[in-house]
Amino acid sequence: MRRVNAVVVGAGAGGGIVAKELAEAGLSVVLLERGKWYTAFDCRKDDLRNQRTSVLGNAFGPDDERNPRVAVDLKGRAHLVRASGPGYSNNAACVGGGTLSYGAMAWRYMEKDFRMRSTYGQVAGSTLEDWPISYDDLEPYYEKAEWEIGVSGDDSGNPFRAPRRKPLPMPPLPPNREFEILHPAAKRLGLHPFHIPMLRNSVPYNGRGPCMRCRWCVGFACEVNAKCGTQNTVIPKALATGNCELRTESMARQILTDERGRATGVEYFDARDRLQRQDADLVVVSSAAVESARLLLNSKSALFPNGLGNRYDWVGRNFQGHSYTGAFGIMPYDIYDDLGPGAAIAVCDYNHGNPGLAGGAMLANEFIRLPYQFVGMLPPDVPKWGLAHKDFMRSFYRRAIAVQGPTQEMPMFSARVEVDPAVRDHWGIPVARLSGDKHPHTIEIGAFAAARAEEWLKEAGAVRTWKKLAGPGFTGGQHQAGTCRMGDDPKTSVVNRYCQVHEIDNLFVIDGSVHVTNGGFNPVLTIMANAYRASDYLVKGWKGTRYR
Amino acid sequence: MDRRKFIVAGLGGAAAGCARPRSPWRFLSVTEARTLEAVCAHIIPADKDPGAVEAGVAVFIDRQLSGFYKPLQETYRQGIAAIDRLSVSCGGHAFADLPARLQLEVLQRIERDPQLKPFFDLLVAHSMQGFYGDPRHGGNRERVGWKMLGVASPPVRGRA
Numbered sequence: 001m002r003r004v005n006a007v008v009v010g011a012g013a014g015g016g017i018v019a020k021e022l023a024e025a026g027l028s029v030v031l032l033e034r035g036k037w038y039t040a041f042d043c044r045k046d047d048l049r050n051q052r053t054s055v056l057g058n059a060f061g062p063d064d065e066r067n068p069r070v071a072v073d074l075k076g077r078a079h080l081v082r083a084s085g086p087g088y089s090n091n092a093a094c095v096g097g098g099t100l101s102y103g104a105m106a107w108r109y110m111e112k113d114f115r116m117r118s119t120y121g122q123v124a125g126s127t128l129e130d131w132p133i134s135y136d137d138l139e140p141y142y143e144k145a146e147w148e149i150g151v152s153g154d155d156s157g158n159p160f161r162a163p164r165r166k167p168l169p170m171p172p173l174p175p176n177r178e179f180e181i182l183h184p185a186a187k188r189l190g191l192h193p194f195h196i197p198m199l200r201n202s203v204p205y206n207g208r209g210p211c212m213r214c215r216w217c218v219g220f221a222c223e224v225n226a227k228c229g230t231q232n233t234v235i236p237k238a239l240a241t242g243n244c245e246l247r248t249e250s251m252a253r254q255i256l257t258d259e260r261g262r263a264t265g266v267e268y269f270d271a272r273d274r275l276q277r278q279d280a281d282l283v284v285v286s287s288a289a290v291e292s293a294r295l296l297l298n299s300k301s302a303l304f305p306n307g308l309g310n311r312y313d314w315v316g317r318n319f320q321g322h323s324y325t326g327a328f329g330i331m332p333y334d335i336y337d338d339l340g341p342g343a344a345i346a347v348c349d350y351n352h353g354n355p356g357l358a359g360g361a362m363l364a365n366e367f368i369r370l371p372y373q374f375v376g377m378l379p380p381d382v383p384k385w386g387l388a389h390k391d392f393m394r395s396f397y398r399r400a401i402a403v404q405g406p407t408q409e410m411p412m413f414s415a416r417v418e419v420d421p422a423v424r425d426h427w428g429i430p431v432a433r434l435s436g437d438k439h440p441h442t443i444e445i446g447a448f449a450a451a452r453a454e455e456w457l458k459e460a461g462a463v464r465t466w467k468k469l470a471g472p473g474f475t476g477g478q479h480q481a482g483t484c485r486m487g488d489d490p491k492t493s494v495v496n497r498y499c500q501v502h503e504i505d506n507l508f509v510i511d512g513s514v515h516v517t518n519g520g521f522n523p524v525l526t527i528m529a530n531a532y533r534a535s536d537y538l539v540k541g542w543k544g545t546r547y548r
Numbered sequence: 549m550d551r552r553k554f555i556v557a558g559l560g561g562a563a564a565g566c567a568r569p570r571s572p573w574r575f576l577s578v579t580e581a582r583t584l585e586a587v588c589a590h591i592i593p594a595d596k597d598p599g600a601v602e603a604g605v606a607v608f609i610d611r612q613l614s615g616f617y618k619p620l621q622e623t624y625r626q627g628i629a630a631i632d633r634l635s636v637s638c639g640g641h642a643f644a645d646l647p648a649r650l651q652l653e654v655l656q657r658i659e660r661d662p663q664l665k666p667f668f669d670l671l672v673a674h675s676m677q678g679f680y681g682d683p684r685h686g687g688n689r690e691r692v693g694w695k696m697l698g699v700a701s702p703p704v705r706g707r708a
Contacts, residue, residue, distance in 0.1 A: 047680075048681040048685060055673075056677075056685065334698075336698070336699075338699070371680040371681075371697050371699060372676060372677060372681045374680075375676045385672045386590065386591065386593065387595060389592075390595070390597075391595075393696075394696050397697040398699075
């Protein structure tokens with residue numbers, strides 16, 4: 001196969017942007033994606049088979065048959081887990097990755113989110129650390145992501161936001177009923193509510209129309225293409241340059257290195273399961289925290305017996321995500337307005353500065369609930385079946401309201417991604433093995449956030465409320481991060497501040513894996529901003545046919 | 549006479565003749581389906597709104613057992629048999645033939661039985677899917693689950 005300048009593994013939030021930036025700079029790029037490219041016509045609105053509720057399978061991959069993983073429970077027992085089942089920590093496998101079907105909240109992390117160790121000191125049992133870069137380093141790239149991919153919303157009412165030079169390109173969607181109830185309540189509590197920034201067109205933008213506000217939003221591909229992901233923004237742009245080739249259903253097996261320890265390309269299985277080799281001057285891994293770590297660990301050689309970038313055993317460590325905690329409430333009147341996406345209002349009052357806590361969480365009202373999803377949200381004292389259960393569903397589905405948020409986690413060295421010594425996938429590649437626990441302080445912070453959410457709902461007039469708390473065990477899932485930590489010291493990190501693997505100058509990891517800490521926010525805009533930033537470095541360092 | 553009873557009655561007639569009856573079920577036997585429907589009728593009972601039987605929850609489960617829930621076929625086969633065994637030992641009849649009061653007692657015993665509880669939990673989860681989930685999978689017949697909640701089901705644009 002023709003040698004190219006760059007091969008990018010994974011066409012998600014990070015990889016899509018890298019492919020476009022490199023292709024526009026004139027590099028020849030091959031973008032490998034293990035999943036398929038879905039179009040608006042594939043967006044079946046199936047309540048039981050989507051990326052949020054996958055009881056009948058993942059709509060956008062990976063499939064159960066070919067992609068097992070091993071998850072180790074807190075008693076040390078290993079379980080074989082299915083891609084659509086619990087414990088798998090799934091992120092969609094398709095062109096666009098998670099951005100095809102996400103809820104699309106577009107958060108900039110706050111300044112303190114990059115300086116957690118300096119702000120809160122050492123937290124016993126946690127590898128809490130500062131990022132090697134600051135918010136200011138990312139700010140121009142946050143802006144670029146907001147304008148190129150497309151964000152609607154209005155965070156001008158948020159006094160805690162980090163400084164921005166430019167406003168968001170699109171106004172927020174008109175408020176829904178929950179916004180109108182929760183906004184004055186938050187004001188009465190002295191909070192600072194505002195419109196959630198979302199990677200979703202509220203007005204025509206980038207040649208695509210606005211959101212039609214249907215209820216099949218988070219977990220589904222948007223049938224009117226109003227949700228902005230990499231699959232309908234940067235990836236088509238990358239292909240339009242003529243410099244980028246997208247190869248779908250291509251499953252990477254390993255990164256190849258030469259005897260001098262430089263990356264030479266990627267070995268992968270194509271759509272017909274034939275082993276292929278793509279030689280390249282540089283390799284970018286953008287497969288999300290679980291699969292990026294797995295690919296590095298599976299790329300063993302005499303020079304790198306523990307896998308790439310893993311001399312000091314940091315690849316796969318600090319595996320994290322977000323546990324969502326908050327509260328549910330019942331209002332004395334119907335509030336269901338059947339308007340997607342549902343999530344509309346947020347506060348950042350509890351992200352930092354909480355007495356005795358090292359961090360916090362953003363709180364927002366929840367996405368619109370499909371009927372079956374509500375079954376899993378009932379108060380603990382409601383019977384699980386029978387007439388009482390049915391009656392609760394009937395009486396309160398249209399009166400229910402939820403406020404919750406992602407707790408910023410205390411990273412754990414012991415929460416990790418390894419490759420399993422025995423289990424292999426359909427292609428014979430050792431699968432990811434996930435293990436570890438949640439730091440007790442993460443659970444405490446979650447409990448604090450849940451109590452604040454409950455206060456907010458009560459102030460809004462909820463006649464009955466109940467909390468949603470975090471349990472033990474590692475997180476991960478769609479917000480997976482941390483497994484290839486970014487840092488200045490090669491002994492305590494995997495990549496440097498430019499996402500370049502410490503020991504291998506032409507190998508990069510560009511996705512959520514490099515996050516040192518994961519904010520009390522949905523991480524996607526930070527993944528995107530960092531991809532733009534790392535691409536900038538790559539392009540600037542590119543010398544003709546070589547990378548220096 | 550509803551559809552299910554009609555089919556069951558028809559089967560009795562067919563068995564009397566020699567034509568081999570064609571089961572309306574894809575995976576379950578007629579006896580298993582009868583037990584399953586009787587259990588589901590307690591999980592989501594009919595009141596002023598339709599319940600699991602009217603919504604076709606058993607149809608949903610049966611269809612998934614020959615589809616996405618294929619790996620659970622044996623679990624169902626053994627689970628349903630265990631429910632009937634317990635029913636016979638408690639009331640002398642298969643579950644579906646017990647009076648409603650005894651049926652409820654049997655289910656409450658199952659919930660307390662650590663061996664049978666996992667199957668019952670599965671049955672509850674699948675019943676909820678069949679009642680509140682998408683009609684395309686065989687349950688939520690005529691969108692009765694959604695109508696009960698007052699959720700409109702407009703014709704969806706595109707390839708719904």
